Each structure stands twice: as C-alpha cells, then as structure tokens.
Amino acid sequence: MQRTDLLLASHAPFIHCGTSLKERYWNIILACLPALIYGIVFYGVPALGVVCLSTGSAMVWEALFKKIRRQEPRIWDGSSALLGLLFAMMLPATTPWWLVLVGTFLCVVVGREAYGGVGCNPVNSVLFAFAIVFMSWRSVLDFTGALGNFEVSFFPVEPLNAIKYMGTSAESKYDILGLLLGKQLGGIGSVFNLGLILGGVYLAIRRFIKWEISVMFLISLFITAWIFHAVNPDKYASPVFHLFTGYTMLGAFFLLTEDTTSPVNFLPKLLYGAMAGVMTMLIRNIGAYVEGVVFAILLSNVFHPLIDKIRPKSFGKGV
Amino acid sequence: MDYKAKFLRIKKPTLKPIQHEESIETIEYEPSGLVCLSIEGSRALYPFKEGMKVKIGELVSINGNDVFLSPLTGTLRSVQETKGYLNKPILNLFFERDKSVKYDSNISYFLQSGKKFDLLKTLNMIPGMRPYTLPQQSEKLDAIVISAVEEDPFTCINGFYLKKYQKELTEAITFLKEFTRRIILVSGEREPVPVNISGLESYKKEFHYPNSLPHLIVKDVLGKAIPMGKAFEEYNIGFLDLNQVILLGQVIVNGNLVTSKPVYVDFDGKVKIVTVPFGTLIGDILVQLSIGRYNMVIANGLIRGQSIYDLNTPVLPSLNSIFVRYHVLENSDLETECINCGECVRICPSKIPVNLLIRYLKNKKYEDAMTLCDLMACLECGMCSFVCVSRIPIFHYVMLAKYELSLMEKKEEE
Numbered sequence: 001m002q003r004t005d006l007l008l009a010s011h012a013p014f015i016h017c018g019t020s021l022k023e024r025y026w027n028i029i030l031a032c033l034p035a036l037i038y039g040i041v042f043y044g045v046p047a048l049g050v051v052c053l054s055t056g057s058a059m060v061w062e063a064l065f066k067k068i069r070r071q072e073p074r075i076w077d078g079s080s081a082l083l084g085l086l087f088a089m090m091l092p093a094t095t096p097w098w099l100v101l102v103g104t105f106l107c108v109v110v111g112r113e114a115y116g117g118v119g120c121n122p123v124n125s126v127l128f129a130f131a132i133v134f135m136s137w138r139s140v141l142d143f144t145g146a147l148g149n150f151e152v153s154f155f156p157v158e159p160l161n162a163i164k165y166m167g168t169s170a171e172s173k174y175d176i177l178g179l180l181l182g183k184q185l186g187g188i189g190s191v192f193n194l195g196l197i198l199g200g201v202y203l204a205i206r207r208f209i210k211w212e213i214s215v216m217f218l219i220s221l222f223i224t225a226w227i228f229h230a231v232n233p234d235k236y237a238s239p240v241f242h243l244f245t246g247y248t249m250l251g252a253f254f255l256l257t258e259d260t261t262s263p264v265n266f267l268p269k270l271l272y273g274a275m276a277g278v279m280t281m282l283i284r285n286i287g288a289y290v291e292g293v294v295f296a297i298l299l300s301n302v303f304h305p306l307i308d309k310i311r312p313k314s315f316g317k318g319v
Numbered sequence: 320m321d322y323k324a325k326f327l328r329i330k331k332p333t334l335k336p337i338q339h340e341e342s343i344e345t346i347e348y349e350p351s352g353l354v355c356l357s358i359e360g361s362r363a364l365y366p367f368k369e370g371m372k373v374k375i376g377e378l379v380s381i382n383g384n385d386v387f388l389s390p391l392t393g394t395l396r397s398v399q400e401t402k403g404y405l406n407k408p409i410l411n412l413f414f415e416r417d418k419s420v421k422y423d424s425n426i427s428y429f430l431q432s433g434k435k436f437d438l439l440k441t442l443n444m445i446p447g448m449r450p451y452t453l454p455q456q457s458e459k460l461d462a463i464v465i466s467a468v469e470e471d472p473f474t475c476i477n478g479f480y481l482k483k484y485q486k487e488l489t490e491a492i493t494f495l496k497e498f499t500r501r502i503i504l505v506s507g508e509r510e511p512v513p514v515n516i517s518g519l520e521s522y523k524k525e526f527h528y529p530n531s532l533p534h535l536i537v538k539d540v541l542g543k544a545i546p547m548g549k550a551f552e553e554y555n556i557g558f559l560d561l562n563q564v565i566l567l568g569q570v571i572v573n574g575n576l577v578t579s580k581p582v583y584v585d586f587d588g589k590v591k592i593v594t595v596p597f598g599t600l601i602g603d604i605l606v607q608l609s610i611g612r613y614n615m616v617i618a619n620g621l622i623r624g625q626s627i628y629d630l631n632t633p634v635l636p637s638l639n640s641i642f643v644r645y646h647v648l649e650n651s652d653l654e655t656e657c658i659n660c661g662e663c664v665r666i667c668p669s670k671i672p673v674n675l676l677i678r679y680l681k682n683k684k685y686e687d688a689m690t691l692c693d694l695m696a697c698l699e700c701g702m703c704s705f706v707c708v709s710r711i712p713i714f715h716y717v718m719l720a721k722y723e724l725s726l727m728e729k730k731e732e733e
Contacts, residue, residue, distance in 0.1 A: 006628050007628050008614045008646070009615075009628040011712045011715035012621075012624055012625065013701040013705050013714060014624065014626070014642070016710065017322060018323040117655075206327065207329070259658045259659050260658050264659060264664045308672075308675075314696035315534075
C-alpha cells in the first residue's frame with residue numbers, strides 16, 4: 001500500500017553523548033567557587049559587590065548586544081557569566097563600579113561578541129579586557145595601594161610587588177603554606193591557591209579543560225623560575241614562591257585553558273603551556289611589569305593556531 | 320544501552336555493542352499489496368513503461384543497458400521520482416506481485432556452468448546491493464575478511480544469521496575459497512561461530528564502535544592500514560560483511576536468487592527480527608508489527624544510519640535494521656560555533672584535525688578541506704558529531720562535502 005504521510009528527517013548520528021556548552025560553562029563556574037567564596041569571605045561586602053556587578057553586567061551586555069544584532073539571547077548557557085566571574089576574580093575588592101562596567105563591556109562585547117560570539121574570540125577575552133583596564137588605570141588596580149585599608153594578619157604588600165621592589169629579602173616575610181591558603185594580597189579570586197587547584201583538578205578529571213596545558217604551564221614556569229633563582233638568588237625569588245603568587249594558578253587552570261584560544265593536539269598543547277610558562281617568568285623577572293601571566297597568555301593565544309599545525313598523520317594517508 | 324558521558328571522562332568514550340540476553344522474537348511476513356524497488360536515477364534516464372513484467376533473477380534492461388536484477392516477480396504499476404540521501408535522484412518502481420513465483424534461468428545458469436565472477440557481477444545488480452568487490456584476476460587474493468561484527472553498535476542481527484544460516488555460510492565459504500589464500504571470519508566474542516568449516520580462520524574479539532568499521536577491522540586483523548578512498552582489492556584484500564556472504568550462500572543453496580531477508584526492527588528498545596521479501600514497504604512492516612506512535616524511522620543504525628522520510632521506502636539487501644522512534648531529535652539543540660574543545664580530535668580514529676575541518680566545511684571550502692585537512696581520510700564513523708559539545712552535525716557536513724566533491728570531479732571529467 002502506498003502511503004503519503006511524511007516523517008521527521010534528521011541528520012546522523014541520532015544519538016549524542018549528552019555534553020553541552022551549558023554543562024561545560026556552569027561546571028567551570030562551579031570550579032571557580034572555592035577560590036571565589038574565600039575571597040568574598042575575606043574581603044567582605046565590597047568583594048561581593050564587585051563579583052555580582054561583574055557577573056551581572058557581563059550577562060546584560062551579552063543580552064543587549066544580541067538584541068541589537070537581532071539574535072537569540074543565549075545568556076543562560078553561562079558563557080558570559082563565566083567571563084564576568086573570571087574578570088571579577090582578577091580585580092581587587094575595592095575596584096570602583098565604573099571600572100567593572102567598562103571591563104565587562106570590553107570583555108563581552110569588544111573581546112567576544114564583536115567577533116561573532118562564543119567560540120570566535122581570537123584571544124582570551126577576559127585577559128583582553130583586563131589588559132586594557134590595567135594599562136589605563138594602573139593606580140586603581142594596584143593591589144597594595146587599593147587594599148591598604150584592610151587590616152590583615154600577614155605582610156600587607158602584594159607578594160610580586162614586594163619581590164620586584166624590595167628584592168628577595170622580602171620573600172622571608174611570607175610563608176609558603178600561608179600563600180597556598182590565601183594569606184596574601186591580590187585579586188578577589190586569585191589568592192586562595194588551594195581552592196584554585198581543587199577547581200582545576202575537578203575540571204581536569206571531567207575534561208572541561210585540557211589538563212596537559214595546565215601541567216606544562218606550571219612545570220615550565222617552575223623550571224624557568226628555578227633557573228633564574230639558581231643564577232642570582234638575591235634578585236630572583238624561588239620557584240615555589242612564583243607558583244603561589246600572582247595569577248599563576250588562576251591562569252594555569254582557568255585562563256590559559258580557555259578552549260577557543262588553546263590548541264587541541266597533544267604536542268601543541270605542551271608547547272603552548274610551556275611557552276606561556278617561560279614567557280610569564282621572563283616578564284616577571286626581566287620585564288617592566290610586576291605580573292607576567294596576563295601578557296604571557298595573550299601572547300601565547302596569538303601563537304596557538306600556528307602551534308596547532310603540528311599534528312599526527314591521518315590514518316587514511318596510510319600510516 | 321547507556322551511551323551518555325560519564326561523570327569522570329578520563330577514558331576515551333567508545334560504544335559497546337548492544338547484547339540481548341533473551342533470544343529475539345522472529346517472525347516472517349509476506350505483504351499483500353504493492354512492493355517497491357528503488358534505484359538511483361531519474362525517469363529521463365530510465366523511461367520504464369507501466370505494465371512491464373519482471374521475473375525473479377531477470378536482468379531488466381532499458382535501451383540495451385542492464386539496469387537492475389529483479390528480486391521479485393510482478394508487474395510494474397507506477398513509477399515515482401523522488402529524492403534520496405544528499406538529494407540524489409531516486410526512482411521508485413512500484414510492482415504488483417504475482418501470485419505464482421517465476422524464476423529466470425539467469426542465475427542457475429551461472430551456478431551450473433561455474434561462472435563465479437559472472438555470478439557475483441550479476442548479483443551486484445540487485446537494487447541497493449552492497450557490491451561484492453572481488454577482482455577478476457588470475458592471482459589469488461592474500462585474504463578475504465568476512466566481518467560478522469555489527470557495524471552499528473545498536474543493531475544485533477549477526478548472531479541470528481550465524482545461528483540460522485550455518486549451511487549457507489559453509490557453502491559460501493567453500494565458494495569464496497577459490498579466490499583467496501586465507502579466509503578469516505571476524506566476530507564478536509559471544510557469537511556462535513561454526514568451527515567445522517575447513518580452511519576458515521576464526522578471529523574473535525569484542526569490537527567497540529568505531530573499531531567495528533571495515534578499515535579498522537582490516538587493520539586489526541591483518542595489520543594493514545588501508546587509506547580511505549582506496550579499494551581493498553588494490554591491496555590484494557577482500558572485505559565482505561556477513562550479510563553479503565549469507566546472501567551468496569542462500570543463492571548457492573537455493574540454486575537461484577533469494578527473495579527475502581531478515582530485518583532487525585527496534586521500536587523504542589522493543590526488538591524483533593522480521594523476515595520480509597525484498598521490496599516490502601517499510602510502512603507495511605510497521606503496520607504488521609502494530610507499531611503505533613512514531614514520527615521518525617531510521618535505517619541502518621543510530622550512528623551512521625539515514626532517516627527515512629517516506630514510508631514507501633522498500634526493504635533492499637543493504638537494509639539491516641530499522642529504528643522506529645517518537646521524536647528522538649537529541650541533536651536538535653541549538654547548534655553553536657565550534658569552541659575548539661578538541662573532543663572530536665581526540666576521538667577521531669583517523670586523526671583528522673576536525674576542529675579545522677569543520678571551519679572549512681561550514682564555509683563550503685571543500686577543496687581546501689580536502690588538501691589541508693585530509694577530508695578524504697575520514698572513515699565516516701560519526702563519532703565527532705556524537706561527542707561535539709557545540710552540537711555541530713560534523714558527520715553530515717563531511718558526507719555532504721564528499722558528495723559535492725564527487726560531483727565536481729564528475730563535472731571536470733565531462
């Protein structure tokens with residue numbers, strides 16, 4: 001019998017393993033929480049304000065921009081929220097509101113949406129925004145000055161600043177365990193290293209980040225710092241000190257591993273991580289800036305498509 | 320079958336073949352109404368006249384060119400032009416089946432006179448047949464690999480074949496032995512493989528998808544990596560799937576063309592094996608099995624299969640399984656841009672830079688995709704789409720690109 005009723009047609013495959021962008025981004029946000037909550041508890045209401053404003057405004061910027069471009073808003077997949085959150089994690093708790101707004105605008109609209117949205121940004125948009133804000137308002141983002149009013153139980157100078165301007169004698173004022181547990185001045189979400197490591201391990205075992213990059217970054221940063229330290233221990237701080245200060249851990253697990261701007265093949269992943277690690281130490285020890293992670297990662301981002309050309313030979317080519 | 324991503328994702332995901340603990344219910348069904356044969360082509364190319372009569376085993380020709388080998392007896396009632404996969408032109412020929420079964424002497428002549436190559440060549444003319452690709456040459460092949468492994472992990476019919484058609488398998492292997500030095504039957508660990516066939520080597524292993532694809536099986540069994548796009552024969556190897564071998568065996572045992580085949584029908588996990596004559600409309604099978612609520616029918620597996628939009632699609636030799644679903648559009652979520660997460664590159668069995676490839680394909684740069692990203696090395700397993708976080712139908716883009724390139728090539732030749 002001939003039938004005329006038609007059926008739904010779709011493309012193969014008809015099953016999917018169930019992963020999605022939403023799951024990915026909300027899980028990364030979840031991994032940020034230990035470090036973030038520590039920062040909020042430590043710095044109190046101002047920190048909470050910065051985090052909320054940053055996350056919220058990032059989502060609003062995306063919604064507005066999508067509206068202007070007459071596209072479906074996708075703010076609930078968490079991509080903008082994650083950008084806002086990561087941006088807030090890098091800021092001191094006393095950041096003024098206007099700077100947060102400008103930063104998230106640069107981050108979401110200029111750094112990502114202008115290029116086409118999720119997956120199209122050429123460099124890490126959080127760092128792109130942070131670099132612009134940092135260069136434009138350096139005094140506002142100076143941790144030692146900004147956080148001077150807080151009464152803390154530890155040495156109230158940002159560790160990398162202390163090293164740069166006081167020499168390695170300042171190193172003795174910090175203890176490694178204290179640095180690991182967040183007893184230092186810094187960004188809201190970047191000081192609690194233990195929390196960041198926990199989050200990073202969670203992301204790595206669930207494969208939301210490419211763990212090879214993080215591991216290689218930390219190893220190469222450690223080795224480079226060790227070489228500097230061995231050559232001139234009076235001028236350059238010890239490698240362990242560098243591991244637990246500045247944005248090292250935040251960069252290793254949350255910024256450097258951003259999918260869009262990092263390579264996918266095994267060897268390129270190692271090279272990319274190594275490049276960022278070496279570059280960070282060069283900027284920290286020789287460069288003019290105190291903190292090298294931001295510019296090191298931005299530079300590595302630019303190189304990633306080139307590095308990713310190193311890839312295995314295809315099976316079909318008769319290996 | 321649980322194919323969803325695990326909480327810990329350290330291991331590369333593979334798809335374990337489905338196994339049914341209880342034996343599957345099998346039924347035989349003989350449709351009463353119209354049957355259909357679909358061939359690739361258009362009405363202009365093949366101007367068939369209504370009222371044409373065909374016999375089983377008859378080579379139907381038009382203007383002196385052989386078009387197809389008929390697996391049924393009947394009278395042509397209507398011809399319908401339609402579009403198939405990737406918009407290929409398809410001609411549906413609807414026949415009314417005759418009550419009496421008439422055979423053409425064609426096939427039995429080849430069998431009796433021992434013209435084996437001619438027999439295989441003629442069998443290749445059945446509509447929708449996966450061709451036997453044994454080369455006609457004096458030198459023997461190094462090996463023929465017969466795969467009794469399910470290509471699709473959601474289908475489970477080869478165990479049924481091996482149990483029911485032991486005699487046919489033996490006959491077919493005796494037939495094929497002349498072409499080759501070695502003949503190897505590859506099967507899953509639990510399949511009942513006949514051991515008493517002389518000269519047959521058995522290779523048992525649990526193949527997880529995508530390792531159950533022809534190229535990867537040959538690589539595993541013979542240790543030879545054969546480039547995609549090259550025929551196995553160029554490397555002196557033959558590859559046949561169990562379906563083809565059993566059909567050949569049935570022809571030898573019957574002394575003439577076989578007219579029916581078993582089909583694995585999965586309706587929301589409820590499974591039956593239905594033996595139907597070639598040409599039976601899929602719609603008729605669904606009515607016979609009283610399958611009620613459905614809006615999607617998928618032929619040949621959930622991974623590489625094709626969705627059927629027309630219930631008048633016939634059962635032809637290449638159809639192994641039908642999956643009937645109510646709205647299974649799991650991949651219907653909004654597709655976004657590639658975020659470069661690298662899951663596809665990690666899972667790709669032929670190590671293609673899928674993340675780059677998809678960027679070329681989305682922008683229709685098919686030639687660049689071929690030269691820069693090894694498009695032609697793709698084994699067409701579909702695992703990249705299965706794991707894609709951005710839900711991009713990569714597999715579909717690849718198939719389309721390959722088809723477009725083949726069209727371009729044809730044009731250039733002309």
